[in-house]
Amino acid sequence: MTLLAVERIKLFTTRSPWWCAAVALAIVIGFAALITGTAPSDFPVTVRTSQFGYSFGLAVIMVLAALSITTEYRFGTIKSTFLAVPNRPAVLLAKTGVVALVALVIGELAAFGALGVSTLLAPSSADIALNSAADWRQVAGVGVVYALTAAMGVAVGAMVRHSAGAISLLLIYGMVVESLVPLIPRVGEDIHKWLSFNVAEKFLSGGAAGGVADGPPLSTSTLSPGWALAYFAGVAAVLLAVAIVITRRRDA
Amino acid sequence: MTRDCQSMAAGPHHKHHRPDKGDFMxxxxxxxxxxxxxxxxxxxxxxxxxxxxxxxxxxxxxxxxxxxxxxxxxxxxxxxxxxxxxxxxxxxxxxxxxxxxxxxxxxxxxxxxxxxxxxxxxxxxxxxxxxxxxxxxxxxxxxxxxxxxxxxxxxxxxxxxxxxxxxxxxxxxxxxxxxxxxxxxxxxxxxxxxxxxxxxxxxxxxxxxxxxxxxxxxxxxxxxxxxxxxxxxxxxxxxxxATEQAVRVRSPQLALLKDVIAGEGGTVRDEDDGIVVSGMDSESVGELAAKHSIVLHELSPQLGSLEQAFMSLTGDAVEYATQ
Structure with a gap:
């Protein structure tokens, strides 16, 4: 508990988490307002389309999470940290816990905020009530995916140690590489089914009806939403474990 | 802003840090x-x-x-x-x-x-x-x-x-x-x-x-x-x-003096118009000269600087020494 409090103090006594939180909320909720306000009458807003800004918020979460650890290396505070708490795995786990919790809160605020804005702006005929488990997962699941993504961000940040390197790696992978993989002849589609953010999308929108016009493209993962979440969490856990092993062995 | 050191103790509970001399910190x-x-x-x-x-x-x-x-x-x-x-x-x-x-x-x-x-x-x-x-x-x-x-x-x-x-x-x-x-x-x-x-x-x-x-x-x-x-x-x-003493001596009878000093175990090297004796202090050199009736023109103790001493000790251990 002490370590969680320490990491909480460290996170919130710098500016970047506040900026990241504000930007994430503004983007996700702003996109919902934009989409709802401009939706043509033959394509009414749904729960799913209200969450259109999700992937942009995800990018901001990656930045927040990576910075939480890379700035410690950048400014040498990681040494102060390890002098105060020589148990490095405990430090990384505590940091991951705090950052993931913050990401969870941002995700829930953003997702329900987006839904709320859509409800306000949409004509009363639109179907954006949360009336199925799938609808709930689509909205409430955003925070969960953000939290696990934050864990990946901390892990990658701890491995790479440089802000620019870690952030580029995360963003290029999450935003570009995954969507380019299907272009690889023959095996591309099969590989893509198992890539982490594609699988996370399956957890969020797995049961949702509708086609491409109904929002971002649906996931090609063959897992059930529950297993998709477990798989995504597993990827985060493996990355974190590798980061912990590397951090323990390395000179601070 | 005060630049004086105030007490660093943590208040009334401050303990005295005097552990047994045997343990190394x-x-x-x-x-x-x-x-x-x-x-x-x-x-x-x-x-x-x-x-x-x-x-x-x-x-x-x-x-x-x-x-x-x-x-x-x-x-x-x-x-x-x-x-x-x-x-x-x-x-x-x-x-x-x-x-x-x-x-x-x-x-x-x-x-x-x-x-x-x-x-x-x-x-x-x-x-x-x-x-x-x-x-x-x-x-x-x-x-x-x-x-x-x-x-x-x-x-x-x-x-x-x-x-x-x-x-x-x-x-x-x-x-x-x-x-x-x-x-x-x-x-x-x-x-x-x-x-x-x-x-x-x-x-x-x-x-x-x-x-x-x-x-x-x-x-x-x-x-x-x-x-x-x-x-x-x-x-x-x-x-x-490190700053081991040396004595600078000038004398018209340098050759004799050198022999006498060498006989007493001091080491001598020539410098300018005199010699520098190490391994003996100025008192011993002066008394030695008097005993053998040698005229001295100068008898001055030389103190090496700390930095010179440090250099001489770590000299061959300095990685980036100038050649």
Whole structure:
């Protein structure tokens, strides 16, 4: 508990988490307002389309999470940290816990905020009530995916140690590489089914009806939403474990 | 801002740090660190006794910082061990209460205030929050405690680092080149500060590449060059041996004098129009000359500078010496 409090103090006594939180909320909720306000009458807003800004918020979460650890290396505070708490795995786990919790809160605020804005702006005929488990997962699941993504961000940040390197790696992978993989002849589609953010999308929108016009493209993962979440969490856990092993062995 | 050192004690509960003389506060045994092909520290063994200010002396690049990082568990030794009060650093519970270290002043997030920085450090080691205000007061940063550390001068950053080191009221303090880059006022403050710490019975292990600085602050010296131990002894002894006396003599009967001195076991070398005698003091040379009725034109003791002595001791151990 002490370590969680320490990491909480460290996170919130710098500016970047506040900026990241504000930007994430503004983007996700702003996109919902934009989409709802401009939706043509033959394509009414749904729960799913209200969450259109999700992937942009995800990018901001990656930045927040990576910075939480890379700035410690950048400014040498990681040494102060390890002098105060020589148990490095405990430090990384505590940091991951705090950052993931913050990401969870941002995700829930953003997702329900987006839904709320859509409800306000949409004509009363639109179907954006949360009336199925799938609808709930689509909205409430955003925070969960953000939290696990934050864990990946901390892990990658701890491995790479440089802000620019870690952030580029995360963003290029999450935003570009995954969507380019299907272009690889023959095996591309099969590989893509198992890539982490594609699988996370399956957890969020797995049961949702509708086609491409109904929002971002649906996931090609063959897992059930529950297993998709477990798989995504597993990827985060493996990355974190590798980061912990590397951090323990390395000179601070 | 007051520059005087106030009491560093943590209030009425302050304990006197006078453990048994037998235990070493810091001990290195065969400490070795290799970076690729470079042997930064090589089979280094030394001890820091309780209640002493031990200077860790060596030219730049001799491996002082690396050794300190290994003692503090930041870097892993390639071979050998470094212990604090008989334990590895990572075995210490709430280590800031045992060892306070300042290796680099800039290990602070520039957007975080001094108070926030100390608050999280205190929290991590179960140190009460009022201690944060106490140490801020000790180093004279109270007035800027809520300003972002990125705007601090080097001197102020250094004080913040010291505040962090004092936070846990530790019995051992480690400073790496604490006067580097400070203005004269800052250097003086730092010297007084070390004496204060020593007077309180704390053990101080402080590195420097300046023997003159160390001769003012340390009572014990661990001298290294090229990562290897050159000497470990008291500062007074080290200075006395290092600045071994020589006597300059001029005489119209130089040849005879040389023979006489050689007969008494002194060594002689020619210099300008006279000789320099080592291994004998000026009294002995004068009496010897009188006994043999040798006329002297000059008899002057030569004191080598500390820096010359240091150079002569670590001379072949200096990595980047000018050719």
């Amino acid at each position: 810091i001990e290195a045994k065969g400490l070795t660190k290799r970076y690729g092909d470079t042997l930064a520290v090589n089979d280094l063994s030394f001890q820091v006794r309780p209640g002493t200010v031990t200077g860790f002396l060596g030219p730049n690049g001799a491996g002082k910082s690396t050794t300190m990082r290994m003692i503090l568990g930041l870097d892993k030794p390639t071979r050998g061990t470094a212990t604090v009060k008989g334990k590895h650093y990572h075995e210490l519970k709430q280590p800031l209460r045992t060892v306070g270290a300042l290796l680099e002043a800039r290990w602070v997030h520039p957007n975080r205030s001094a108070r926030s920085h100390l608050t999280w450090l205190a929290k991590a080691n179960g140190i009460p929050k009022r201690r944060v205000d106490e140490v801020l007061d000790i180093v004279g940063l109270t007035s800027v405690a809520n300003k972002r550390a990125g705007g601090y001068s080097l001197g102020m950053s250094q004080r913040l680092g010291i505040a962090g080191a004092l936070l846990g009221d530790p019995e051992i303090l480690m400073f790496d080149e604490p006067v580097n880059g400070l203005d004269p006022e800052g250097i003086l403050w730092m010297r007084k500060f070390m004496h204060r710490l020593a007077d309180e019975g704390r053990t101080v292990f402080v590195s420097s590449h300046l023997l003159s600085e160390m001769s003012l602050t340390a009572n014990e010296l661990v001298v290294i060059g090229k990562g290897e131990l050159v000497a470990q002894r008291s500062t007074a002894d080290f200075v006395a041996r």
